[in-house]
Amino acid sequence: MSADRIVLSGARLVLPGGVVEDGRLAVEGTRIAGLGGATSAGDLDLTGYTVVPGFVDLHVHGGGGASYASGIAEEALKAARTHLEHGTTTTMASTVTGEIDEVARQAAVLSELVEDGVLAGVHFEGPFISRNRCGAHRPDLLRDPDPALVRKLVDAARGHARMVTLAPELPGGLESVRMLADLGVIAAVGHTDSDYARTLEAIEAGATVATHLFNGMPGIAHRAPGPIVALLEDERVTVELINDGVHLHPSVLGLAYGTAGASRVALITDAMGAAGMGDGLYPLGPLQVEVRDGVAMLADGSSIAGSTLTLDAAFKRSVTVNGLTLGQAVESLSAAPARLLGLADTVGSLETGKNADLVVVDSESYDLVAVMRGGRWITGAEWLVPRAGQPATGSVRR
Template identity: 35%
Template structure:
């Protein structure tokens, strides 16, 4: 199906502008006048905002589906669910396993990537751990944790078949530098996170080539006026983009404001860190085999520890605009272009531009989701949304 979108305002990292007419054909975007061929479906977006599709580079699932799985079909089911939250692409979140490395989960992710056909596109894998700090492990079980090892790194690279995009590491761990260098040499971005590193350790590690920071403020030392810690190093390193979980639970909106001021709109990445219960607020679920449930809008383990979130990306956008008071184009950038860069997909995603993937989100003036388009196909739409065929 070929689509033409007329009317409305386009909003991306370059600002707000009137839509001159968007033709979606062959899965790509092109600007086009109103001279259309027969068979086009026309969307009247006069009352809508048109955004690039949201990209979640740190998620573990949603809609009842877990991305840390040995079942590729579960990931593909998530692909079909994710557009209901405005997500058009994402990284598959894989964590640790007891006393080993998650090769089976990585292989399942690769299988899903290679079989993907519809819905939100899996852009690759985000391996969060198991090479993280015991002191800052968060909800990651102690049996998952490991010391960086070159042989294990090679096994992970081999199993991922070129689909590994991002790895979270605590750089103060023994042998971390060698692992980081090997990953970077293989085209993988490295993220500092779940770390107890000092300011000096973090600054040195960033010099090794780290360009990403995992959920800033969470699972790292706090910013202190005499001990800047990991956050101080991130803030003063222009090559590092920093994630933030924009649910208002993991980081207070006032502190998110501080982070945005420190990093700027071009370095802040909004994530969900969502678990399978996202979109299912009353669901009991597991995180890496650990029982968890939702309490007052937050995901918690049985011992009460905070674990991931139940945030969706459409709500994250509203939170950034309404609670953090970020200008709409800047907030959209944080959910689109910036994560596209971290997922190494910025040449085809994250902007509304001719030749880019036809991944779009339509929202009304209240920032409520109306429709999501993935690769030129309507993957989600609210009841009553309609198109008109040109004949």
């Protein structure tokens, strides 16, 4: 076996066409080179483990004690590395509400990391959101989505702005949605006080994402269905869900899946700097967040402030608590967000020719065991053991 070729065998593989037991997957360089074939000496023995495609996170603010909103490249690298070690091989960096010029500066820093291949793009969450539904965003810094201001942030990202969350009921909201759609930037409805009719208008104008559906928007009433119903019922909309056991009751998550289906759900973290860390005080843009028992709240206790979730934990919870099939979980954690970002040709599924972005989990506990990105082991290398007959080049054994 050549130094740049790795073959995994004996694993359960979650493929687009279904789950394959005792599967075999070959990696050459940075790509998946093939699936199937006879087991041979030197293969990496993954009997008892499950291999899924690397996770794709559309919405994450930080991790490892670091924040993307810091505007510091070293912090952004630390945040990205933390989530990579938990299986997120493709990640968007999300900002938070701040002064327009400061958010533009942050976007310029993050864009350099997109160009370096660390990040997949920039997501602006705020300041174009409703004061009534602002959550962990400073109300005094919120702005109406004037198309000129929205365009200023998009331009600051130098072609790497991938998504903007806004409240379409605000002045300039629908115009900004149309402008974003024309620019090829995803317009997301979130932190909104919009009603059902205005949300439908936003979708017709080009909005295609619901930012953390249910959170930061009115609930469903029998005579006032609000934005949730409009976003769930339209097949053009992908809905983000935070499956950490805090943001959503399991029955609500089940309702979303029953209505939209796994192909229209993107499981996200919405994680702030405490992800991968312990309890304590952390910054979230200009605000202070206190984490207790893994739950992030504004220090004044007024709102949940993102999450401490990582996507390996979301994967495990989805299968063991929510009862999703492996195929449904992979669809929402990898394939659906990859399609939304226009990256499905290279990431989001285990297929020949795609990037060798892999997550290995225990087939019984679903705990994360190893992560590979671009054909290189990120974690798990210390357990790599080959089948008999060849020197060690990689396989997971503990």
